[in-house]
Amino acid sequence: MGIESLLVMLFVGAVAGWLAxxxxxxxxxxxxxxxxxxxxxAVVASFLLPQIGFGLGGGILSAIIHSTIGAVILLFVIRLIKRA
Structure with missing residues (x-):
């Protein structure tokens, strides 16, 4: 993994986490x-979204949307566990 890939991954993670x-x-x-x-x-979404037939394609914007969807699901599950 090159430095550019690491920086893009950190950027996408930061934006997706903030949006979520x-x-x-x-x-x-x-x-x-x-x-x-x-x-x-992003890990959660890469597992769940193909199971329901949802795909966005490539590019940084689709990576941000993909990661945000997964992060929202993750935060929702964490919130449910905290309430129980």
Whole structure:
């Protein structure tokens, strides 16, 4: 993995985590938290979205949307677990 790929992954994770935090009850997690949430969201989305037949294509915008969807799902599940 080159330095460019790592920087893009960190950028996409940060943006996706920030967007997911705004969409799910407006929580703020800081830069590092947003990156972690965004990257984990991308992992969740890469597993779940193909199962339901949802694909976006390539590019950085689709990666951000893909990761944000996964991060929202992740935050929703975490919120359900905290309430239980």
């Amino acid at each position: 935090g705004k969409l799910v009850a407006g929580y703020g997690y800081g830069l590092l938290g947003n990156i972690v949430i965004g990257i984990l969201g």
